[in-house]
Amino acid sequence: MKYLFPSLKIGLVIPAYNEELNIGKTIEQIPRNISDKLDVVVIDDGSIDKTSDIASKYNITLLKHPKNRGNGAATKTGLIYCRERNFDIIVILDADGQHDPKYISNFITPILEDSIDFTIGNRFKYYYDMEPKRKLCSKFMSAFYFIFLRRKVADPTNGYRALSSKLLQELEFESEYSLTQEMLYKIIPYYKYKEIPVKVNPRNHGQSFIKIKNYLLKIILLFLKFYIFPKVKKITHKILSDEFRTRVKSYYLKT
Numbered sequence: 585m586k587y588l589f590p591s592l593k594i595g596l597v598i599p600a601y602n603e604e605l606n607i608g609k610t611i612e613q614i615p616r617n618i619s620d621k622l623d624v625v626v627i628d629d630g631s632i633d634k635t636s637d638i639a640s641k642y643n644i645t646l647l648k649h650p651k652n653r654g655n656g657a658a659t660k661t662g663l664i665y666c667r668e669r670n671f672d673i674i675v676i677l678d679a680d681g682q683h684d685p686k687y688i689s690n691f692i693t694p695i696l697e698d699s700i701d702f703t704i705g706n707r708f709k710y711y712y713d714m715e716p717k718r719k720l721c722s723k724f725m726s727a728f729y730f731i732f733l734r735r736k737v738a739d740p741t742n743g744y745r746a747l748s749s750k751l752l753q754e755l756e757f758e759s760e761y762s763l764t765q766e767m768l769y770k771i772i773p774y775y776k777y778k779e780i781p782v783k784v785n786p787r788n789h790g791q792s793f794i795k796i797k798n799y800l801l802k803i804i805l806l807f808l809k810f811y812i813f814p815k816v817k818k819i820t821h822k823i824l825s826d827e828f829r830t831r832v833k834s835y836y837l838k839t
C-alpha cells in the first residue's frame with residue numbers, strides 16, 4: 585500500500601465514554617493509507633457499556649480507566665502514552681461520530697510541511713447547525729481569546745486537533761475536564777498554529793444552558809490559572825532572584 589506519510593509515527597488519540605454505538609464506525613472510517621506506523625489509541629474512560637468490547641475487536645491499542653474521569657483525563661492518558669513512545673505527530677478526535685476521520689491528513693500536513701506545531705478544527709468554515717446558545721458561547725470565547733491573547737481561533741471548543749512531537753514533549757497538561765481550553769492557553773500565545781476547516785456532524789442532543797453558563801465562568805478561571813498565573817509566577821521569580829543576587833553581591837562587597 586502507498587502511504588501518505590510513510591514511516592511517520594502517528595498516534596490517533598480517541599477518548600471514548602459510553603460510545604458502544606459509535607466507536608466501531610469511527611475506527612472503521614479511519615483511512616488505511618495514513619502511515620504504516622499509525623497507532624490508534626482508544627481510551628475507554630470507565631464506560632459502563634460495551635465500548636471496550638467493541639474497540640478490542642479491532643487492531644488498535646486500548647487503554648482503560650477503571651472509573652470515569654472526564655474527556656480531558658482520557659485525552660491526557662492517550663497523550664502520555666504517545667509521549668512515552670516518542671510519536672512524531674498526535675491527532676485527537678472524538679469517538680462519538682462528530683469528527684470525520686477523513687480529515688486526519690489535513691491536520692497532519694501543515695505540521696509536516698509548514699513547521700506548524702498545532703492544528704485545530706474549524707467547523708464554521710462550512711455551515712454548521714449549532715444550538716444558538718452554544719454558538720453564542722463559542723463566539724464569546726473567540727472574542728475572549730482575541731481580546732486577551734491577541735490570537736484568532738474561530739472554533740475554540742472544537743476537540744479535533746493535532747500536536748507536533750515538540751508540543752507533546754514540552755508541555756504538561758493538568759485538566760481532567762477543561763483540557764481543550766487549557767491547551768489553547770498554553771499553545772496559541774507561544775506556538776505556530778493553523779485552523780483546519782472540517783465538516784462536523786451534529787450531535788443528537790444539545791446541552792443545557794446551565795452547563796454553558798458554568799463554561800463561561802470557567803473560561804475566566806482557566807485564563808487566570810493557565811495564562812495569567814504562570815506569567816506572574818515567572819515575573820516574581822525573576823524579580824526575587826534579581827533581588828537575591830543583588831543582596832548576595834552587596835554582602836560580599838561589604839565583607
Ligand SMILES: Nc1nc2c(ncn2[C@@H]2O[C@H](COP(=O)(O)OP(=O)(O)O)[C@@H](O)[C@H]2O)c(=O)[nH]1
Nearest residue numbers: 599600601603629652653654655658678679680
Ligand atoms: N461527555 C463526556 N465525554 C467523554 C468523557 N470521557 C471521554 N469522553 C469522550 O470525549 C469525546 C467528546 O465528548 P462530547 O461529549 O462529545 O463533547 P463535545 O463534542 O465537545 O460536546 C467523546 O468521544 C466522548 O466519548 C466524559 O467523561 N464525558
Ligand SMILES: [Mg+2]
Nearest residue numbers: 678680682787
Ligand atoms: Mg462530541
